[in-house]
Amino acid sequence: MEEAIACRVQDAAETAAGAGNQVTTQHWWDQASTLYNITTPAMIYWIFVQIWEWRMSPNKLPQGQLDHLLMLYNQLEAEGQTLPTLTKVMTLLNALPKDWQQLVTHQVLNQPTIANITWAVATAAIGNHWDGLQAHKKHPHP
Secondary structure (H helix, E strand, C coil): CHHHHHHHHHHHHHHHHHCCCCCCHHHHHHHHHHHHCCCCHHHHHHHHHHHHHCCCCCCCCHHHHHHHHHHHHHHHHHCCCCCCHHHHHHHHHHCCCHHHHHHHHHHHHCCCCHHHCCHHHHHHHHHHHHHHHHHHHHCCCC
């Protein structure tokens, strides 16, 4: 890959010089940006793998974990691959700790329409569940 990039930069330089154009720093920046900002199927696959393998830990604050997953979705979207909201939410629900899934999933899926099943609804349900668990740890019931 590096050899192919080097050849393309060299070809661009020769083309620019041969046409009597002055090769500027901006020209090199534009060439490098064009060469390195290429989306490959492997890049898309790697982002999908990270999303698919992501699991929420019951021992860490949810927000940082959710931010990480959202960052992966944003990377995917930046590469031109947007998943439907429902798919994102279902993937999130599947990645919850097993003992959280029933309660949180019920709360999220108990919406009047599919359109009401949003990322905000899911993350709020997760936050509420986390808060309830923390309150129970502070004030356990006999």
